[in-house]
Amino acid sequence: MNPVSWPAAFVQARGDFVLLTPEMLLVLFGLLTLLLDLTLDDEQKSWNALPALLGLMLSGGALAMVGSSGKTTFAFGNAIAISPFSGYFGLLAIMLAALLILICTDEVAPVGQQSGERYALVLLATAGMLLLACANDLVVLFVAFETVSVSLYALASTGDADRGSRAGTLRFLLAGAFSTALLAYGFSLLYGLGGSTNLSAISARIAVLSQLSSSENFLLGMALAATGGGILLRIAGVPLHSRIPAIGESAPAAATAFISVAAKLACFTLLLRLLFSIFWRERYDWSILLIVAAVAAMAIGTLASLRQTNVKRLLAYSAIAQGGYVLLAIAASVNRDGSFNARGLGSAGYYLLAFVIFQLGAFAIAIVLRGRNVADDELQNLNGLLQKHPVAGGAMIFVLLSCVGVPPTAGFVAKLEVVRVLFANQHAALAWIAVLFAIPPIYPSFRIVRAIWRDAAEAPERMPISDLQVVALAPMVILTLLLGVFPAPFEHFAARSLAVLAFR
Amino acid sequence: MIPVEHYLAFSLVLFVIGAAGALMRRNPIMILMSIAVMLTAANVNLIAFSRLWGTVHGQLFSLFIMADAAMETALGLGILVVCMRSRGARDSAESEFSKW
Numbered sequence: 001m002n003p004v005s006w007p008a009a010f011v012q013a014r015g016d017f018v019l020l021t022p023e024m025l026l027v028l029f030g031l032l033t034l035l036l037d038l039t040l041d042d043e044q045k046s047w048n049a050l051p052a053l054l055g056l057m058l059s060g061g062a063l064a065m066v067g068s069s070g071k072t073t074f075a076f077g078n079a080i081a082i083s084p085f086s087g088y089f090g091l092l093a094i095m096l097a098a099l100l101i102l103i104c105t106d107e108v109a110p111v112g113q114q115s116g117e118r119y120a121l122v123l124l125a126t127a128g129m130l131l132l133a134c135a136n137d138l139v140v141l142f143v144a145f146e147t148v149s150v151s152l153y154a155l156a157s158t159g160d161a162d163r164g165s166r167a168g169t170l171r172f173l174l175a176g177a178f179s180t181a182l183l184a185y186g187f188s189l190l191y192g193l194g195g196s197t198n199l200s201a202i203s204a205r206i207a208v209l210s211q212l213s214s215s216e217n218f219l220l221g222m223a224l225a226a227t228g229g230g231i232l233l234r235i236a237g238v239p240l241h242s243r244i245p246a247i248g249e250s251a252p253a254a255a256t257a258f259i260s261v262a263a264k265l266a267c268f269t270l271l272l273r274l275l276f277s278i279f280w281r282e283r284y285d286w287s288i289l290l291i292v293a294a295v296a297a298m299a300i301g302t303l304a305s306l307r308q309t310n311v312k313r314l315l316a317y318s319a320i321a322q323g324g325y326v327l328l329a330i331a332a333s334v335n336r337d338g339s340f341n342a343r344g345l346g347s348a349g350y351y352l353l354a355f356v357i358f359q360l361g362a363f364a365i366a367i368v369l370r371g372r373n374v375a376d377d378e379l380q381n382l383n384g385l386l387q388k389h390p391v392a393g394g395a396m397i398f399v400l401l402s403c404v405g406v407p408p409t410a411g412f413v414a415k416l417e418v419v420r421v422l423f424a425n426q427h428a429a430l431a432w433i434a435v436l437f438a439i440p441p442i443y444p445s446f447r448i449v450r451a452i453w454r455d456a457a458e459a460p461e462r463m464p465i466s467d468l469q470v471v472a473l474a475p476m477v478i479l480t481l482l483l484g485v486f487p488a489p490f491e492h493f494a495a496r497s498l499a500v501l502a503f504r
Numbered sequence: 505m506i507p508v509e510h511y512l513a514f515s516l517v518l519f520v521i522g523a524a525g526a527l528m529r530r531n532p533i534m535i536l537m538s539i540a541v542m543l544t545a546a547n548v549n550l551i552a553f554s555r556l557w558g559t560v561h562g563q564l565f566s567l568f569i570m571a572d573a574a575m576e577t578a579l580g581l582g583i584l585v586v587c588m589r590s591r592g593a594r595d596s597a598e599s600e601f602s603k604w
Contacts, residue, residue, distance in 0.1 A: 139565050146572050150579065157583050170583045174535050177576045178526050181542035184569050185519055188549035188562075192508075195557040197565060 016075035019082050021062040022090060023127045029055025030123035037116025045116050049101050052119040056098045056126070063090045063130070072500060078198050079137040086134035088349065088497035089269045093129035096261055096356050097122050102472030103364045104254030118158050118255065125151035125262055132269050138187045138197040141270060145183070148266040149176050155255045172259075179230040186226030189219050190278060203277045224282050224289075227274060232293040235267045235323045256312050257363030260319045261356055268326060268352060272345075275330070276501040283334045290331040291430060298324035298437040305444050311366045314444055318403055319359055321441065325418050326351050328434055332421045340502045341425065346495025347417040353494060354410035354483050358402040361476035364469075365396040385452040393452050395477045400445045402480045405438050410483035417491065511552035519545035536580050543573045 017024075032051045040047055067087030074081050101122060128147030135141040153176065156169045193216060194202025209216065279286055301321025308314040326348050333344030386393035402409035405416075415438055422431035483490055518541055525538030547566040554562025 139561070139568055142565070142572075143568055146575070150575055153576075153579050153583075157579075157586070167587060170532055170580065170587060173576070173580050173583060174526075174532060174539070177536070177539045177580070178523075178542075180572070180576070181522070181526075181539050181546070184543055184546035184572075185549070187565070188515075188546040188553070191550060191562050191565065192512075192553035192556070195553075195559065197561045 013076060016080070019066055019073065019075045019080065020131075021066060022059040022094075023130045025059040025062055026055055026123050026127035026130065029058070030120045030127065033120045033123065034117060037120070040116065048116040048119045052101050052123055053098060055123055056094055056101070059126075059130075060091070060094045060098075063087060063094065074136065078200060079140050080134050081136035081200075082134050083500045084497040085272075085500045086130075088494065089133035089265070090130045092265060092353060092356050093126050093133070093262070096258070096265065096360060097126040099360055099364070099472050099476060100254060100258050103257075103367055103469055118155060121151045121155045121158075122258060125155070125258075129262065129266050129269065132266055132273075135273070136199050138190060138199065138202075141199075141273065142184065142187060145266060145270055146180065148262065149180065152176075152259050152263055156259055158255060176234065179233040182226050182230030182233070186223045186228075186230060189223035189226065193219050193223065194278075199273070199277050203280070206278060206281055220282060221285070224279055224286060228271075228279075228286060228289050231267050231271045231274075232289070232327075234263060235271070235293065235297065235327065254363075254367055256316065257360060257367065260316045261359050261363075264319065264323055265352065265356065268323075268348075272330065272348075272498070272501060276345075283338060287331040287334045290327045294324040294327035294331065295433060296324075297321065297327065298433075302437050302440050306440060308444060311448065312363075314448075315359070315362050315366065315403075318362075318441060318444075319355075321437065322351075322355050322359065322403075324437070325415060325434065326355070328430060329418045329421060331430075332418070332425050332427060336426055341421070342495055342499045342502065344421045344425065345498045345501065346491060347414070347421050349494030349498040350417060350487070350491045351414040353490060354402075354414040354480075357476055357479045357483065358399055358409070358411055361399040361473070361480060362396070362403055364473060364476060365392060365399060383451050383454045392473070395473055396452060397449055398477060399480060400448055402484070404441050404445045408481065408484050410480045410487075413484050413487040417487075508552050508556045511548060515545040515548040515552070518542075518548065532580065532584055536577050540573050540577065543569055 029051050032055070033048050036051055037045070037048055064087075066082055067084065067090075070084055072081055072083040101119060104118070125148050128144050128151060131144035132141065132148065135144050153169075153173045156172055190202055191197055194205045196202055196205075206220070275283075275286055298321050301317045301319070301324065305314050305317035305321070308317060329344055329348035329351055331344075333341045333348065335341050385396065398409070402411035405411045405414075415434070419431050419434050422428070422434060522538045522541030522543075522545060525541065526535050529535050529538060547569055550562040550566040550569070554560065554566075
């Protein structure tokens with residue numbers, strides 16, 4: 001490293017700082033929200049949403065400007081790579097956070113327990129996701145991933161303590177910390193193999209070695225097992241599958257929604273970033289790993305959701321099953337002969353876009369329509385919804401259809417595309433498994449629909465729906481329909497953004 | 505100079521001990537401690553490799569991991585305290601987590 005004095009280094013890096021404007025704006029406005037929270041009375045906590053939304057909008061604008069060139073730009077000594085990939089995932093994260101804040105401003109919470117720090121935590125987690133998408137260095141990846149995770153742990157522990165036990169939150173933290181430890185161990189082995197923490201440098205070095213020695217091969221395999229295992233534990237939650245739904249007991253519904261979607265998004269960003277650079281050489285091994293995790297995730301998510309009567313838990317399990325489809329799509333981006341299949345990766349990107357929209361939509365409607373007097377989220381709270389609020393009830397049914405994968409919706413197109421890619425790649429057995437697992441979720445969704453349809457006589461008293469919530473719900477429903485009817489431009493956008501991964 | 509393989513073997517043993525502890529213990533405090541042992545194993549690797557390659561990046565990385573371990577432990581203990589307070593002091597830490 002050159003001995004550059006501090007001010008000189010700062011001047012040199014000034015152009016680089018501009019590239020990180022979206023992240024810096026999010027952190028700035030997150031801290032502003034915290035400060036504003038101190039000045040607000042308990043009744044006025046909803047005003048916190050204002051700086052939070054402003055920050056997200058500005059950050060989204062900055063992201064669009066930074067990524068407008070469509071080329072890959074490196075900054076901070078190659079530690080940051082701004083590319084269409086980072087733009088795509090940054091956009092998903094900002095959209096997720098903005099929709100969530102719009103919904104949860106009026107969330108039912110007794111006075112004195114409305115917490116302003118929730119908005120700040122959402123912004124900080126989003127900043128972490130943006131940084132994760134553009135990181136090109138193991139240290140940056142690790143720190144960004146932990147920024148997301150720790151914000152989510154803190155978010156899970158907000159809310160009032162009387163509602164159910166906090167044990168679920170603590171288990172979620174312990175499971176997360178365990179997978180982080182696996183990840184850190186894998187990263188340390190990667191540093192040992194590559195002699196650098198830079199992703200490009202490590203992949204270049206691994207690619208140059210035409211024949212790895214047996215010890216290097218062993219280290220690479222261990223690194224893949226540790227990092228892949230750490231990330232897949234979080235996505236599929238295989239041995240720890242009851243954790244994420246368990247937070248639902250104590251955390252506020254909005255926090256559960258954000259956690260189950262944001263944690264998935266962050267894990268997939270990290271997974272894609274690593275698999276297609278450092279681990280590309282080991283693609284046969286990781287595609288098998290992904291397939292095993294995918295089948296496990298689909299089996300657990302589907303079977304566990306069958307007997308749930310709690311809406312939040314049901315949706316959290318269904319999110320696990322959806323993750324399985326994305327894993328299959330990523331596995332399908334490696335052809336049988338080991339070449340890269342852009343269509344597979346594109347279908348993974350499209351699935352993630354659809355997933356963020358319809359999964360959050362389903363959670364959102366469950367939040368909006370919760371009974372006023374009932375603290376939990378049991379199914380019967382939805383009784384008589386269609387008669388009382390025809391628009392909201394109809395929206396809920398439509399979004400649920402998308403979760404299940406019924407034709408005119410985003411969920412259907414996303415699942416269909418994954419199955420088609422699998423067939424085209426001669427993974428026919430896997431394609432049939434994917435089709436098979438699409439059938440059982442119809443049953444729990446049918447029960448929700450039946451509750452919505454039921455007589456209004458049994459309906460509990462509800463909070464009125466605010467204008468802000470309508471503003472948030474409308475785009476989710478419209479996008480779910482639009483993605484289902486005109487998928488081509490979105491699919492093209494996803495495929496083009498994610499294809500960068502292959503050529504780096 | 506001790507060859508790097510020795511450090512690797514040492515860290516692997518540490519890692520396995522930590523992982524076994526994290527998976528087999530019931531008490532959340534013991535689980536947090538076991539996870540800290542796993543992270544320490546990663547740090548040992550990083551510092552050993554840092555000397556092997558003669559670059560400072562590994563040592564820097566290990567500092568970040570230490571900060572992260574402290575952060576997670578602090579948050580975990582905070583949640584644990586809230587848990588215990590709401591359940592009353594009579595319950596031991598174990599009873600609530602027996603389902604783990």
